Amino acid sequence: MKWEGNRESDNVEDRRGDGGGGGGGFGFGGRSIGIGTIAIALVGSYFLGVSPMTIINMLSGGGGAVPVQQEQGSAQRPPASDTQARFVSTVLADTEDTWSELFRAQNAQYVKPKLVLFTGATQTACGTGQSASGPFYCPGDQKVYIDLAFFRLMEERFKVTGEFAQAYVIAHEVGHHVQHLLGIDQKVAAVRQSGNERQANAASVRLELQADCFAGVWAFHANRSRSILEKGDVEAALTAATAIGDDTLQRQSQGTVVPDSFTHGTSAQRVRWFNKGIETGQFEQCDTFNERQL
Template sequence: MEWRGRRGSRNIEDRRASKGGAVGGIGGIGVIAVLLIGYFFGVDVTPLLQEPAGGSGATAELTQADIEAGEFVSVTLADTEEVWTQLFRTQLGREYRPATLVLFKGATQSPCGGASGATGPFYCPADRKAYLDTAFFTVLETRLGARGDFAAAYVVAHEIAHHVQNELGILGKANQLRAQSSQVDSNAISVRIELQADCLSGVWARTASQTFGTIDRGDFQEAVTAARQIGDDTLQRAAGQRPMPHTFTHGTSEQRARWFMAGLQSGQIAACDTFSTNDL
């Protein structure tokens, strides 16, 4: 994926310099270890990552890697804005309102609760913002085996796809159903939400490739690999657990890769209806 030197988005809210470099007194390696515990086991480790009361609150200096990660996310976000503006106009006959993407290090706050690297990237419909600790890119590459710029771009595209769902009214209705359902049924609805976001990520990837000419076939494979590496069954096995389908909230590795490819091959928003099919 060619991204250096390209136009970035203005809809970036960068909070990464608001704390000291070691969040909550945990060093960089310790942070990654804590993030993995939270990500694999579904534990909210935000309290471990936050700076203790009375901490310095000093402004942190961003590293070169931080700066580069921010530029990469900004370019990817700009690509999503242009593509979804085009697709909303041509396929839906309506206007697309972009999301804001919040960059943070370690922990921050959102209307949906405490945001931390342990939760992984997520979208909050309450403020129409996606939240991302770019340390997740390191986890994705070094611990989960999903390497390459486009694997990281897929992560951004997936969170923006949740914003697309919000714009279409799908996310609100689905979350309302989840609130009225048993835990098992709520998990099943969550899987459909996440697989649709994977499919919409594929729709974005196809159109971005055609529009910008900065993505090739190898990039698509990076995204498929990333989708497979963060399937519920794969993550549970990596955590030493036997996969338990009733606990899945994002879908299996096979499902995530297949729905991304469905969007990639069709390029159509309508092809991503995961709510009316019995074949996930």
């Protein structure tokens, strides 16, 4: 992926170093937790509805408190020497440019989200954010949260490599921000509050697949404007989408697949919707909620 030399976003907040552990792992409860434990916690919480920290404490034999990073009074910028932070800042800037242009074409204004880098755990408007939950978007403060060690997890646990695959992850979370600005996530939240778990899961799948499609829309326009794609980039993103499909993760973690419990969509569905976005470049084509066949 070609990104160096492109604009970097000013909307990146660095909370790393204010909590969490070192030594190549994550620090929880005074212990250094390896990446393998994080992967188990991530998959376990994903399907069992259990806090990742509950699983981590069980696996590490502890019950200590999770160090939580408090938000600083003034946001700290990542150091210029941090290549990975520069990369995510550049990807964020690219999403800003793309979505600002697309919103402007609809006579609307795009409100840029902030991207927060953290380690271990941090306070958000949605509660305590944890590394073991993976990257996430909080509509309450309109911020994307990520522990950059997740990219190492992608390589070691899911065998997904390449900068464009990492950019896809960020673009997917920004896709949730776009949904929030359009009021789509509020409608899904209303379905979730209805108490019908099956309908709530189905709505969640459509929400996630639309975010995948929005990520593809970003890639289409970013490549057309700034020629960011190199050979193998799209394949890397598709590998990432395949690796985190509900059916693939369930098969790996429990040996069976339970479609009614899906919350993100199958591998094939995630690939299809990302492809639809990157092939058309039209976010109107990402209407997963009115599509009969996902």
